[in-house]
Amino acid sequence: MIRFEHVSKRYADGTTAVDDLSFEVNAGELVTLVGPSGCGKTTTMKMVNRLIEPSAGRIFLDGDDISEIDPVKLRRRIGYVIQQVGLFPHKTVLDNTATVPHLLGVRRAEARARAAELLDLVGLDPKVFGERYPEQLSGGQRQRVGVARALAADPPVLLMDEPFGAVDPVVRDHLQTEFLRLQRTLGKTVLFVTHDIEEAVRLGDRIAVYGQGRIEQFDTPAAVLGAPATPYVADFVGADRGLKRLSVTPIEESDLEQPPVVHLDDPLPRDLDARWAVVLDGEDNLHGWISAGHAREAAKGETVRDHARRMEAWLPVGASLKQAFATMLQHDAGWIAVIDERSEGRFLGVLTPARLHEALRRSTAADAQDVARTDVDLEIIR
Numbered sequence: 001m002i003r004f005e006h007v008s009k010r011y012a013d014g015t016t017a018v019d020d021l022s023f024e025v026n027a028g029e030l031v032t033l034v035g036p037s038g039c040g041k042t043t044t045m046k047m048v049n050r051l052i053e054p055s056a057g058r059i060f061l062d063g064d065d066i067s068e069i070d071p072v073k074l075r076r077r078i079g080y081v082i083q084q085v086g087l088f089p090h091k092t093v094l095d096n097t098a099t100v101p102h103l104l105g106v107r108r109a110e111a112r113a114r115a116a117e118l119l120d121l122v123g124l125d126p127k128v129f130g131e132r133y134p135e136q137l138s139g140g141q142r143q144r145v146g147v148a149r150a151l152a153a154d155p156p157v158l159l160m161d162e163p164f165g166a167v168d169p170v171v172r173d174h175l176q177t178e179f180l181r182l183q184r185t186l187g188k189t190v191l192f193v194t195h196d197i198e199e200a201v202r203l204g205d206r207i208a209v210y211g212q213g214r215i216e217q218f219d220t221p222a223a224v225l226g227a228p229a230t231p232y233v234a235d236f237v238g239a240d241r242g243l244k245r246l247s248v249t250p251i252e253e254s255d256l257e258q259p260p261v262v263h264l265d266d267p268l269p270r271d272l273d274a275r276w277a278v279v280l281d282g283e284d285n286l287h288g289w290i291s292a293g294h295a296r297e298a299a300k301g302e303t304v305r306d307h308a309r310r311m312e313a314w315l316p317v318g319a320s321l322k323q324a325f326a327t328m329l330q331h332d333a334g335w336i337a338v339i340d341e342r343s344e345g346r347f348l349g350v351l352t353p354a355r356l357h358e359a360l361r362r363s364t365a366a367d368a369q370d371v372a373r374t375d376v377d378l379e380i381i382r
């Protein structure tokens with residue numbers, strides 16, 4: 001969808017900002033560009049919508065050489081979100097969002113109706129926020145308007161330059177979560193610049209790690225964390241990359257333990273050889289848990305239902321190990337239940353700290369093997 005072929009940018013003062021860059025972003029893919037300040041990320045991005053012209057090389061959008069497309073027409077195909085959103089201060093939120101479609105000739109009423117839908121999509125109720133002015137919004141709300149405005153003309157490509165850089169960590173976390181949800185439905189092709197490796201790992205399908213004007217590694221978050229291609233990348237992703245891996249490693253069914261299970265209408269189990277059992281309802285969906293101690297002391301004739309407690313610490317399979325760890329801490333739980341959301345919450349098993357640790361080691365080992373295989377293949381090719 002976006003292809004860089006041997007692209008370089010030398011500014012007039014002799015600074016080489018980007019040096020012989022070649023890479024490709026597939027349709028519907030979110031690629032994060034990450035690296036320290038001044039390494040050429042913004043220059044790379046601005047060459048895509050021709051705010052900056054390359055000194056050498058070519059960039060293709062959907063097969064078209066962008067140097068041959070009129071910049072105004074080109075920018076209609078590309079949404080652009082920057083850190084200081086640059087909303088028009090004298091226009092309402094709704095009119096800010098409707099600006100581009102209106103400029104493109106969509107009737108005002110229609111553009112505003114579409115803008116209202118988009119505000120809703122980015123989590124701003126148009127009835128509450130539509131008629132406000134930018135100065136009446138928080139930083140995070142302004143960024144959401146920025147995203148809605150970039151989406152207004154429904155461009156297939158989004159360029160996002162540190163869009164969540166200016167808000168506090170809690171708001172940034174919310175914006176990231178919502179943007180991921182949005183991206184799952186919209187499937188835009190996204191280039192996303194950040195200097196924050198955590199953000200790059202969380203959002204990117206693939207990450208381009210920049211050194212000075214060059215890409216040092218272009219790969220999935222798991223591979224960048226698990227098998228950094230160069231000492232520079234290893235240093236950049238940091239010594240705590242084991243921790244970061246938690247956020248890119250999903251819980252798999254094979255990671256789960258199978259504890260004793262009872263059903264709501266069963267008689268109370270008197271002889272559990274564990275300290276607790278998971279309680280399921282008639283459809284085998286998770287209800288909660290029951291402690292063996294309670295079960296033993298209960299009166300005759302009582303059923304599991306009378307003593308079951310609801311289980312708050314649960315996650316769908318496929319959630320990250322980091323979410324699992326956070327859920328354990330939040331609920332002070334020694335284990336969490338894992339369910340299958342696609343089949344209305346069928347219980348699959350439990351994740352314990354020991355299993356979590358094993359899953360993390362499995363994921364690291366798998367990447368090490370991938371790297372070893374790549375080395376072998378390269379040997380054969382040579």
Ligand SMILES: Nc1ncnc2c1ncn2[C@@H]1O[C@H](COP(=O)(O)OP(=O)(O)OP(=O)(O)O)[C@@H](O)[C@H]1O
Nearest residue numbers: 011013015017036037038039040041042043044195
């Ligand atoms: N107009 C310009 N003229 C000369 N040099 C420039 C110009 N714009 C950027 N540079 C230089 O090019 C290099 C890359 O800049 P760029 O803005 O692409 O980096 P970046 O990785 O986006 O940095 P940051 O994270 O700080 O925004 C830097 O050394 C910068 O000083």
